[in-house]
Amino acid sequence: MNNITSRSALCMLVAASGVAFATSSNAQECTPKHAFKTVEEGYLTVSAPTFPPFSIPKGENEVSGIDGDIVTAIAEMECLKIKVTKVEYATAVPYVSSGRTDVAIGNYYRTEARAAVVAISDPLYLDEMGIFSRDGISKIEDLKGHSVGTVQGYLWVDELKAILGEDLKLYNNYVALYQDLDTGRIQVAIDGLGVGAAAQQSGSALKGIQLKVAEKDERVQASVNAAQAGLPLSKDNADLLAAVNADLAEIRSSGKLVEILEKSGLQRSAADVGEPRLIK
Secondary structure, three states: OHHHHHHHHHHHHHHHHHHHHHHHHHHHHOOOOOOOOOOOOOEEEEEEOOEOOOEEEEEOOEEEOHHHHHHHHHHHHOOOEEEEEEOOHHHHHHHHHOOOOOEEOOOEEOEHHHHOOOEEOOOOEEEOEEEEEOOOOOOHHHHOOOOEEEEOOOOOHHHHHHHHHHHEEEEOOHHHHHHHHHHOOOOEEEEEHHHHHHHHHHOOOOOOOEEEEOOOEOOEHHHHOOEEEEOEEOOOOHHHHHHHHHHHHHHHHOOHHHHHHHHOOOOHHHHOOOOOOOEO
16 A cells, blocks of 8 residues: 555656646747846736726736737747736826836827837837718718717817817717717717727627728828827837837737737728828
8 A cells, every 4th residue: 555655656746747847848948039128027017007909907917908919929929927017097108117117008109209208119000090880981071961079189189170160079088979979969989990899899888880990081180190009118228129129020920910909809901000100
């Protein structure tokens, strides 16, 4: 009986050793594609607000959404673990600029003002201007004669005002905008396609509403040159910026970027970012 017990124990020890060896071997097999320092060794620290479909923090070491999936892929390519700092949207970039996190996620536009504070990666995707209606309107010209709503402060507000005048109603946030569209108080809503797709996928809003990318109209520049989203990074870590841009290029060329976008309801066209540019 003792021999059987000893033999069983020995087998378990050998098996455990084999698992440990395999785990160690797998860890050693991961070779980072680039060399750079991070805020915390072995981790890519991410300041992540809750802003679907772009940033969805799920725990201390997991984040999803479009930007979340992108930085997770980058971390895997660089043999790093994700470490999430859950923040409010307005504080995500200051966390990066103050050196508390390596990167911020959440559909942050590539703007001149932002570039003065942090480094910004090459473009990830376009935040395309969306037209939401029951009739499937996609042309800005066809908005005339309809009650239209959008959120104040958006890129296209002033230009739409010039076209629609009093037919354009402004809202403080997209939640109120979608509520009025769903209840018929307005006939059309103008918003970023990604946010609308996330709301519709969740079942919380926009039931029976068609989401269309706005056709190009020179009177509204956001329809012609949609805002490019980027990853805010520290200005003091040029090696990290170079690595992120190289990894992004690989994610794009492999087709993984389109997969990430389409999974969240964005169209393939959002991946066609064109040349990098900054919003003034």
